[in-house]
Amino acid sequence: xxxxxxxxxxxxxxxxxxxxxxxxxxxxxxxxxxxxxxxxxxxxxxxxxxxxxxxxxxxxxxxxxxxxxxxxxxxxxxxxxxxxxxxxxxxxxxxxxxxxxxxxxxxxxxxxxxxxxxxxxxxxxxxxxxxxxxxxxxxxxxxxxxxxxxxxxxxxxxxxxxxxxxxxxxxxxxxxxxxxxxxxxxxxxxxxxxxxxxxxxxxxxxxxxxxxxxxxxxxxxxxxxxxxxxxxxxxxxxxxxxxxxxxxxxxxxxxxxxxxxxxxxxxxxxxxxxxxxxxxxxxxxxxxxxxxxxxxx
Numbered sequence: 001x002x003x004x005x006x007x008x009x010x011x012x013x014x015x016x017x018x019x020x021x022x023x024x025x026x027x028x029x030x031x032x033x034x035x036x037x038x039x040x041x042x043x044x045x046x047x048x049x050x051x052x053x054x055x056x057x058x059x060x061x062x063x064x065x066x067x068x069x070x071x072x073x074x075x076x077x078x079x080x081x082x083x084x085x086x087x088x089x090x091x092x093x094x095x096x097x098x099x100x101x102x103x104x105x106x107x108x109x110x111x112x113x114x115x116x117x118x119x120x121x122x123x124x125x126x127x128x129x130x131x132x133x134x135x136x137x138x139x140x141x142x143x144x145x146x147x148x149x150x151x152x153x154x155x156x157x158x159x160x161x162x163x164x165x166x167x168x169x170x171x172x173x174x175x176x177x178x179x180x181x182x183x184x185x186x187x188x189x190x191x192x193x194x195x196x197x198x199x200x201x202x203x204x205x206x207x208x209x210x211x212x213x214x215x216x217x218x219x220x221x222x223x224x225x226x227x228x229x230x231x232x233x234x235x236x237x238x239x240x241x242x243x244x245x246x247x248x249x250x251x252x253x254x255x256x257x258x259x260x261x262x263x264x265x266x267x268x269x270x271x272x273x274x275x276x277x278x279x280x281x282x283x284x285x286x287x288x289x290x291x292x293x294x295x296x297x
Contacts, residue, residue, distance in 0.1 A: 002052045002053065002054075003052070003053040003054075004050065004051065004052055004053060004079065004080025004081065004082075005050065005051075005053045005056050005076055005077070005078070005079065005080065006036075006048065006049070006050040006056075006076070006077040006078070006079040006080065006083060006237070007047075007048070007049060007050070007056050007059070007060060007074050007075065007076055007077070008047065008048040008074075008075050008077065008190050008217070009045075009046075009047055009072050009073065009074045009075060009190075010044065010045060010046040010047070010072070010095065010096075010190065010191070010192040010195075011044045011045050011068065011069050011071075011072040011110075012043055012044040012095075012106045012110045012111050012195060013043075013044050013068030013069070013106065013108060013110070014042065014043070014068065014106060014107065014108065015040065015041070015042055015043070015044065015045070015068065016042075018040045018041055018042055018091045019091055021040050021045070021066070022038075022040050022089050022090065022091050025038050025040070025045075025047075025063075025089050026038075026087070026089040028059060028062055028063070029049060029059065029087050029089070030087065032051060032055040032056075032058055032059050033051055033052065033055055033081065034049045034050065034051035034055060034056065034059055034081060034087065035049065035050060035051065035081040035084040035085070035086055035087045036048045036049030036050055036081075036084045036087060036088070037049075037084070037088045037236075038088065038089040038090070039090055039091075039092050039095045039096075040089070040090070040091050040092070040095065041091065041092050041093060041094055041095045041101075043094070043095060043101075043104060043106045044068070044095050044106065045069065045095060046095035046096060046192055048084075048236070048237070049084075049087075050079050050080045050081045050082075050083050050084055050237075051080055051081040052080070052081075060074050068108065073191075073213075073214060073218075075190055075214065075217050075218065077217070077235075077242065078239075078242070079237065079239060082238070083237040083238045083239055084237055084238070094196075095192070096164060096192050096193050096195075096196055097163070097164050097165060098164050098165065098167055098168060098196050098197070098200065099164075099165045099168060100168060100196070100200065103199075103200065103203065104196055104199060105199075110195070111195045111196070111199050112199075113199055113202055113203070114194075114195055114196075114198045114199040114202065114209075114211065115184075115186055115194065115198030115199070115201070115202065115209035115210050115211040116209070116210050116211070117210075117211055117213040118185065118210050118211070118212055118213055119213050119214070119218070120212070120213075120214075120218060120219045120222040120223060120227075121222070122213075123185065123210075123212060123219070124227075126183070126185070126210065130183055135182070135183060136182065136183075137182075137183045137184070137185055138156075138157055138179055138182055138183070138184050138185070139152075139153040139154075139155065139156035139157065139184075139185050139187060139228075140156065140157050140159070140176075140179070140184050140185065140186045140187070140197075140201075141153075141156050141157065141158045141159065141186075141187065141188075142167075142186045142187060142188035142193040142194045142197045143188050143189065143193065143234070144161055144162060144163060144164070145158055145159065145160055145161055145162065146162070146234075146264075146275070147189075147234040149251075149252050149253075149277060150231050150232045150233075150234055150241055150250075150251060150252040150262040150264075150277070151216075151229065151230060151231030151232045151233050151234065151241075151251065151262075152229075152230065152231065152251075153187060153228050153229055153230070154228050154229075154230055156187075157176070157179075159176075164193060164196075167197060167200065168200065171200060171201065171204055172204070179206065180204075180205050180206045180207060181207055181208075182208065183208045183210065184201070184206060184208065184209050184210065185210045185211070185212060186198045186201070186209065186210065186211045186212070187211070187212040187215060187216060187219075188212075188215050188216070189215050189216055189217060189233065189234075189235070190214065190215040190216075190217050190218075191211065191212065191213060191214050191215035191217075191218075192215075194211035194212065194215065195211065197211075198210070198211045216229060216233050217233070220233065220244035221244070223244075224244045224245040224247065225243075225244055225245045225247040225248050225249070226245075226247070229244070230249050230251055231248065231249050231250065231251040231252070231262065232248055232250070232251075232252070232262040234264075240263070240264055241262050241263070241264075250262050252277045253277065254277055254278050254279035254282055255276045255277055255278060255282075255291070255292055256278065256279075256282045256288055256292050257279060257281070257282055259279040259281070259282075260279070261277050261278065261279040261280070262277075263277065263278060263279070263280070263283065264276065264277055264278075265277075265278040265283045265289060267289065267290055267291050267295060268286040268287075268289040268290055269290060269291070269295045271295070272290075272291060272295035274291055274295065276291065
């Protein structure tokens with residue numbers, strides 16, 4: 001039986017003809033039998049694809065041959081083509097939708113003016129150095145707030161955002177102005193959202209901004225559940241979540257009975273379908289697989 005894998009990656013680099021790259025990427029994936037989601041813009045590429053391991057390896061090798069994609073960090077994960085309903089390859093104004101395509105500056109080296117990249121071990125070195133200097137480092141979650149319900153860095157600030165489009169309004173609200181003179185480490189799933197978020201923060205006067213290189217994925221690969229990460233990682237495919245070891249904590253709570261859970265389910269009301277945390281017992285019946293305060297729909 002053939003091995004299957006998922007690969008996720010992004011790269012910020014100027015792309016003169018995004019539609020030509022779209023056609024090339026679609027043809028390549030179709031030839032190799034891969035499924036997943038690929039977004040392309042004039043600022044780069046953002047992709048998650050799955051399939052037979054050898055075919056995914058061929059895809060990675062061929063994609064790296066494109067001039068601007070040589071140095072991309074490809075992250076591997078369990079799963080395969082069956083974790084995605086189909087292949088989607090699209091051109092967008094942004095490869096991650098913050099609603100600020102004109103604000104982001106990109107050159108052949110990536111995002112211009114973003115936060116300083118920290119590898120997982122460098123993050124720990126920074127925390128130790130700042131602690132010795134009497135400074136506190138704040139973790140700033142660069143994901144949608146519901147993702148943090150099942151996993152986050154210890155004592156992290158989780159902004160009140162439902163989508164990435166909410167971040168600009170959130171940053172401009174003034175509620176984080178006290179962080180502008182403190183060291184702040186942004187983090188997200190694989191690193192791409194922090195490329196943009198850290199740049200937006202720097203543009204708004206945050207003086208010492210860092211970003212976790214490779215995101216939670218690389219940190220989890222390095223330290224499993226023996227570091228500063230707690231819980232499960234939300235992923236945008238059929239798996240819904242993943243853990244880095246058997247020692248992973250369950251920090252999520254069922255919306256109905258507060259039992260520990262890391263499983264998101266859609267409300268059973270066909271006109272609602274809100275994605276919320278439910279334990280196995282409450283998810284087992286349509287009567288309890290309902291928004292406890294009544295559906296908004």
